[in-house]
Structures are given as structure tokens and as C-alpha cells.
Amino acid sequence: MAAVTLKDVAERAGVSIKTVSNVVRGVPQVSESTRTRVMRAVSELGYRPNPSARRLRTGRSGLIALAVPDLATPYFAELAHHVGAEASAQGFTVLIEETLGDAKEELRLATGVGASLLDGVILSPLRVSPADLAPVADEFPLVLLGERSYEHDHVVADHVLIDNVAAARDVTAHLAVLGRTRIGAIGVDQPQSATSRQRLEGFQQALHGAGLTYDPRLAARVKEFDRRDGLLAMRGLLSLPAEVRPDAVFCFSDMLAVGAQHALYEAGLNVPGDVAVAGVDGSEEALYSTPSLTSVVPDKAAIASLAVKCLAARIRSREPLPFEEYIAPHWLEVRESTDGVRRRLSP
Structure with a gap:
């Protein structure tokens, strides 16, 4: 049986191929009625996105990773929920990784383990040093969460945190x-x-x-x-x-x-x-x-939104962007x- 294509879904839903693509990628600028109609067609036809084809077409897989010290901690579980929701709105799928606060594991994940698959990484480091992360951020889309410990206020990567x-x-x-x-x-x-x-x-x-x-x-x-x-x-x-x-x-x-x-x-x-x-x-x-x-x-929804949008901008930019620090609210x-x-x- 031939694989179902975007064209097949578009014909069933009565919309353009571009619209189907936008819905599948989670692009927010689509009306709710159109999104519902397209997703109904996706379900009826059994359409499944082809990540390999997407990678060849765009140079990106649409996959990002969130790496945190401990998923059993309610804070990180709640944060992962917000990151997943924001990533979906930005057209990304999130892989969740647990580092257990191990410096070697944090550095391994920061480098985009399986970098041929991942477009970028959001990392909450506990033990790895900023000096170790600096060369990584220069070569691979990386956003850090949590407290900063940079010397002389030199920001080595995009960073989202509270005060x-x-x-x-x-x-x-x-x-x-x-x-x-x-x-x-x-x-x-x-x-x-x-x-x-x-x-x-x-x-x-x-x-x-x-x-x-x-x-x-x-x-x-x-x-x-x-x-x-x-x-x-x-x-x-x-x-x-x-x-x-x-x-x-x-x-x-x-x-x-x-x-x-x-x-x-x-x-x-x-x-x-x-x-x-x-x-x-x-x-x-x-x-x-x-x-x-x-x-x-801490405003976990704001932290997640800032981190994902920052990572998305870095992934999609054709030119190097200056590193930024973003302060999320707390009360x-x-x-x-x-x-x-x-x-x-x-x-």
C-alpha cells in the first residue's frame, strides 16, 4: 500500500498542501476549524509524517531535547509539561532526558547526542561548568535553564532563569x-x-x-x-x-x-x-x-515559553545570534x- 502523502490529506480536508503542512508542524496561525478538519483527515487516512524526508527538505528534524537532573522532582515534571506544550505550538517534538546531575551526562546531552537527529537542546545543568559549555553553544543550538555561574558576567549560551x-x-x-x-x-x-x-x-x-x-x-x-x-x-x-x-x-x-x-x-x-x-x-x-x-x-510557563522560542529562533536563523539572558518572573x-x-x- 502506497504511503499517505500531504497531498492526500489536503484533498480529503479540502485545503492546500501548505495548510496541512502547517497543521502537522504545529504552526499556530491556523484557524481551529481548519485544524480540526485537517486532523480528522490525518486520522481517517492514517497519515504519518516522514522525519527523514523532512530532514532532507528543510535540513531539520523537528526534534529537540529537554535535559533535566531529575524527572521525579515535581518542579522538573511540571516544567517538562510546559516545554512540551510550547514546543508543539512552535512545530517541534520534545525528547525528555534525565541527567541525574552527572556532569559527563550533562555535557554529552548538551552536545546534542545524536546531533544528526536533534535540532537543539534545552539543558538544566547542575554540575557541568560554563567553561565546558561555551564551545558547545558556539556550534550547536543550546539554551540553558536555571541558575547561572559565569565569571565576569560573560554569557556563554542563551540562558533562561529567575533571579x-x-x-x-x-x-x-x-x-x-x-x-x-x-x-x-x-x-x-x-x-x-x-x-x-x-x-x-x-x-x-x-x-x-x-x-x-x-x-x-x-x-x-x-x-x-x-x-x-x-x-x-x-x-x-x-x-x-x-x-x-x-x-x-x-x-x-x-x-x-x-x-x-x-x-x-x-x-x-x-x-x-x-x-x-x-x-x-x-x-x-x-x-x-x-x-x-x-x-x-517561578513562572514555569514563562520559563518554558522563553526557552523554546529562544531555541527555535537559534535553530531557524541562518546567521549566528548573540547570546542572551532572559529573566522570568517569580512571586x-x-x-x-x-x-x-x-x-x-x-x-
Whole structure:
């Protein structure tokens, strides 16, 4: 049986071949009624795009990759959802890769493993250095997510991020305004990542601004930004002498905060009565935890949109483009874990 072609679909739908091509590639400038009619014809005829033919015709496969440290982390799972939606709108298909924070794996994926297939990569690096990524970005379409750690403000690749120092400063200042005076931090990792370093910097700035003294004993170290490490770190803080023990903690991720809340529950302490808890990521788990978790919310939809559009522009450009840095919005969602006010979730 001969393969179904774009022409066959166009004849069945009563539109031009160009229109069918636009619908199949996800180009947004097509009316919903036309898109529905074309997709019905695609389904009825069993049309399947031929990536090899597309590659020969355009020099591109239409495939991009999103590489993140850990897909089990709600933040990255939610981000992947938004990247997939934006990529589809831009006419791309996304392959999802997990690096587990391994520098060699991050670098391998940044180079476009199977580069003959991939058009570009969106990478959230945890361990690989900017110096290693610089030559990659010069040769292959690459967009970085997350915190930056460039020397002398030299941008080595397109980068989409939130202002992490400001985010940490916002949430710590919120805890101080509530009258908390022994504010701890959970999330100082080793070797210290840019994420940890910047959130610790914002934490210290907010303490200084509130007239509070930074106490290194209240800066708990972790190996990973996960629930288990949050639990262990909070247990460690609770083992400190009573006069040092924190009355609030800023956790560098929502998962650390969830673990910390469980340790407080184990100890028979009330959140926020005895210890207020706040995190970063704006995950759904923060919304549905008990008590609901105060969290800094990065605009994940904006991050995904900026990253995909930036990568698409670099893929489609015939000339080299200057590297750019894009700052996505963030905001603080105050919930029960800091203000103690019970709220009914909207259905």
C-alpha cells in the first residue's frame, strides 16, 4: 500500500498542501476549524509524517531535547509539561532526558547526542561548568535553564532563569516580618551548586536587612534537594541547643521543605506555631501538603515559553545570534506553613 502523502490529506480536508503542512508542524496561525478538519483527515487516512524526508527538505528534524537532573522532582515534571506544550505550538517534538546531575551526562546531552537527529537542546545543568559549555553553544543550538555561574558576567549560551538571589531574599524577609528571629536555611549542598550559592546569598542579605545575624549553625547541609535530605537536615537543626534551635526555616526547594515538615511532625512540633517553613519551586505538592507550604513560585510557563522560542529562533536563523539572558518572573505564595491561616483549595 502506497504511503499517505500531504497531498492526500489536503484533498480529503479540502485545503492546500501548505495548510496541512502547517497543521502537522504545529504552526499556530491556523484557524481551529481548519485544524480540526485537517486532523480528522490525518486520522481517517492514517497519515504519518516522514522525519527523514523532512530532514532532507528543510535540513531539520523537528526534534529537540529537554535535559533535566531529575524527572521525579515535581518542579522538573511540571516544567517538562510546559516545554512540551510550547514546543508543539512552535512545530517541534520534545525528547525528555534525565541527567541525574552527572556532569559527563550533562555535557554529552548538551552536545546534542545524536546531533544528526536533534535540532537543539534545552539543558538544566547542575554540575557541568560554563567553561565546558561555551564551545558547545558556539556550534550547536543550546539554551540553558536555571541558575547561572559565569565569571565576569560573560554569557556563554542563551540562558533562561529567575533571579534566585531576589527569590531567596523575598521569602526570608517574609519570615523575618513575621517576627521570626532564629531563621535557618536548609539546602547548602556540596560541592556547592549555583542554586545553593545564590539562595544562600539572598538568605544572608535578607537577614542583614532585617537586623538579624547569620549563624552558620543554622545553615544545614544536604546532598540532594529531596524530601529525605530535608528530613535529615531538620532533625539536625532540632538537635541544636534550645537557645539556637530555629523558629523558622527557609528550604532551598519544596521537596526539602516537605521533608522538614515531616521531621517537625515527628518531633511533635506545630507548623507554623513552633517553626515556620517555606520553600522554593511552587510545586503542586506544596499546595496540597498539610499544612500547605509557603513557596516562591517561578513562572514555569514563562520559563518554558522563553526557552523554546529562544531555541527555535537559534535553530531557524541562518546567521549566528548573540547570546542572551532572559529573566522570568517569580512571586511568593504565602500559605499555612508560615501564616497559619487555613485556606480552602479552589476546585
